[in-house]
Amino acid sequence: MSVSGAGARPEAGVSSLRWEERPEGPVLVLLDQTRLPLEEVELVCTDVPALVEAIRTLAVRGAPLLGLAGAYGVALAAARGFDVEEAAGMLERSRPTAVNLGHGVRLAVQAYRAGLRADGDGARAAAAALEAARTLHREDAGASARMARRGAELLDELLPGGGGLRILTHCNTGALVSGGEGTALAVVMEVHRAGRLRRLWVDETRPLLQGARLTAYEAARHGMPYSLLTDNAAGSLFSAGEVDAVLIGADRIAADGSTANKIGSYPLAVLAKYHKVPFVVVAPMTTVDPETPDGASIEVEQRAGHEVTDAPSLPGAGGGFAVAPPGTQAYNPAFDVTPPELITAIVTEEGVVSPVTRDALGELRTRSRSGNGMMSA
Template sequence: MVDQCAQSGEDNRSPGIPAVRWDERPEGPVLVLLDQRRLPAEEVEVVCVDAPALVDAIRTLAVRGAPLLGIAGAYGVALAAARGFDVDEAAAALEGARPTAVNVAVGVRRALTAYRAAFAAGGEQRQAAEAAFAAARALHREDAGASARMAQHGLALLDELLPGSGYRVLTHCNTGALVSGGEGTAFAVVLEAHRAGRLRRLWVDETRPLLQGARLTAYEAAGNGMAYTLLTDNAAGSLFAAGEVDAVLIGADRIAADGSVANKVGSYPLAVLARYHHVPFVVVAPMTTVDPDTPDGASIEVEQRSGHEVTEITTPRVPVAGAGGGIPVAPLGTQAYNPAFDVTPPELVTAIVTEEGVVSPVTAEALAVLCDRSRQVTI
């Protein structure tokens, strides 16, 4: 059994390759991922045959985005079960792959719970593996449905906040179909506005250091025929000052019980700019991203990534020479500060949009009510 991801060689395929899919093959099931590290230069799939391979894909950002990481985590447990590996060991490794994104743990635990329940009910290994797979498939379907409902709630909120005109929306990082079982979170709202003829312009932050905005959001915006413009992260202030932003829409990797939001680093400065310029700052995320067990923003573990991501630039198909595999842009030995996320306090968030509805103003009490309602719907 190969303990790594194997590149499939199916590149230059037509657009619309799913971000994650389960594939049954003669040698056993595999989890197939659209390699987001290679976008937009080429659409290449990566085939994962076991949990360590998937953990590596998650850590190296071949697959990313909070909702999709939950789906991938659930499938990873199912994959370990189907191939006869140590399921508990696989679950523990997957759960720790991206510590800030709570969805990973949610997905892993859901599939693991189904796996254990099947054994407890007297099932054998095959039945338990099937139960884990069924749980992963259910989560995948539910996330697609949640995406559609978030898009509807989000557009209704924009219509309420910004009546009578088209929207100029600024977004950060990537929140579309590449991070979801459906059409995304914040990007799904933008897409809904675009289809309704109410999107004037999508402003796309490049999102340093790994350029998820430039590489991925622009890729999705172009694919959907949107009017969009790319900007460097540090140009956002001048855009606000010029009165060119009507709303900021971002996703989230974890929402604490008090409404604090962890999202891709650079989100917090946008919230500060939005507050100063009286622009709505809206977070769009599924209920799986809300973590009642994390009391506040200070309790959110922020992932610290390699300094090479800052001191070097990696571009698909470009020869590399740096110690981290990229093109050096700083002197050798330069130390770098590279948090993957920052935390925005609830008082800077205009609203949180979920599939179960909108929280505004954002308070611990309002979020708790929404969580209770969500649990009742699930039960």
């Protein structure tokens, strides 16, 4: 893996992931999200082990983007003559909770295998895997736009009156996690463009500060009115009546609607329920996993304790020092699971499920497969 980049360029467009054909061979270029917001630096992956390391260290992250990374990773292995099946296994195991990662890997592998079966030509099979990745990329961008529109329409229904909205969000769900403008943050962008965003409340999102580093970065680039808060300050905002809606993304949605998202999402759902504030999940249909029956069946990734016991290290800003006594044991799940009864609605590109039930999600999946996605209530 090599590194290239420059200082922050807030006026430039962000490309979180792209495929490049270079004289020495194809590469996958990633925006290193661990270096944001202070530096925009790109990582150049020439093989799957480098991509797996980028996924594990969260240089590339976010459910939809992980799906794209998985698909392009398979294409990279095929184009460079590596063992595609081995590469696919490495990619799928790199982060267990995000269902999109495996989905993207399997799509590209299926295209590669079909290409081989057709005429046995490895180059054409590699091209088929790359086309599958590019198709998924285009579909994700389209899904993002449709989720943004559906989510904004839902907020208009839930919160009529035309006034400015105060929306609380957790972790990062914008262009940094998507082939388009994102999931939950894409909805916020739609509200902002309509002149209805009064305030975006950005949870810091401990321990790795994806809200502070990434969501605030995206909000600032787009001129949104936003404020940053520590995760445990959210309760005071709810009690003061300063939150109109909570919008989050998802890494896996079980068949019953249970939703795994960045750790800290479940407490927000409890707060929202108590204070009668809509709690909305925004995610593409690829995040809905019918093979996972319920929340208890979702494998939650456990991350290294040093992410909790040490302060995050940011380039040029210091950090990385211990904040707990030596030998402190840390509990550091990457995600928590919100049960469907705490979720007001799930917004997908194919429709909105509200109330969230197993039957309603199943019906939406059936409609989406038939190309007739509709609002589901």
